[in-house]
Amino acid sequence: MNILSLFGKRGQSASVAKNRLQILLAHERAADGSDAVLISNLREDILAVVAKRIAIDPDSVRLEMDRSGDVTTLGIDIELPPTARAS
Amino acid sequence: MNILSLFGKRGQSASVAKNRLQILLAHERAADGSDAVLISNLREDILAVVAKRIAIDPDSVRLEMDRSGDVTTLGIDIELPPTARAS
Numbered sequence: 001m002n003i004l005s006l007f008g009k010r011g012q013s014a015s016v017a018k019n020r021l022q023i024l025l026a027h028e029r030a031a032d033g034s035d036a037v038l039i040s041n042l043r044e045d046i047l048a049v050v051a052k053r054i055a056i057d058p059d060s061v062r063l064e065m066d067r068s069g070d071v072t073t074l075g076i077d078i079e080l081p082p083t084a085r086a087s
Numbered sequence: 088m089n090i091l092s093l094f095g096k097r098g099q100s101a102s103v104a105k106n107r108l109q110i111l112l113a114h115e116r117a118a119d120g121s122d123a124v125l126i127s128n129l130r131e132d133i134l135a136v137v138a139k140r141i142a143i144d145p146d147s148v149r150l151e152m153d154r155s156g157d158v159t160t161l162g163i164d165i166e167l168p169p170t171a172r173a174s
Binding site for chain 2: 019020021022023024025026027028038041042045046048049050052053054080
């Protein structure tokens with residue numbers, strides 16, 4: 001699974017990204033696994049700050065973690081209802 | 088400028104991503120510019136939560152915003168000193 005696929009291709013139609021907030025984190029993969037802990041902690045922190053700004057439905061949040069190669073990546077894909085945009 | 092270039096290509100050597108935390112935000116581009124406000128607010132929030140977990144030097148943070156097409160993207164590239172990793 002390629003985490004970058006969350007973001008689609010640059011040339012795709014707007015509908016792909018519409019009403020979505022997508023966040024991708026990438027971090028060097030540590031031998032002791034501490035990167036996974038860091039990414040996991042950041043995931044919780046970032047979801048919390050996003051939730052402060054946008055009314056998000058937890059069911060609309062899709063997470064994908066990928067640890068291939070030397071980098072751990074976490075993709076956060078949040079579907080936003082049209083009325084959820086923060087002022 | 089393609090913001091995705093911040094993340095390099097998947098096949099690149101580990102040195103590219105080493106000692107870095109990279110965060111990419113993508114959001115539908117709103118006609119009224121409110122997406123830029125949201126992204127800007129999230130940037131501040133996310134940098135704050137990252138700073139709580141990792142000792143980051145503000146000078147080591149590189150930001151790139153791109154508003155091409157229908158999506159606003161913000162790339163946050165943080166160089167981490169080797170000793171900065173959170174436990």
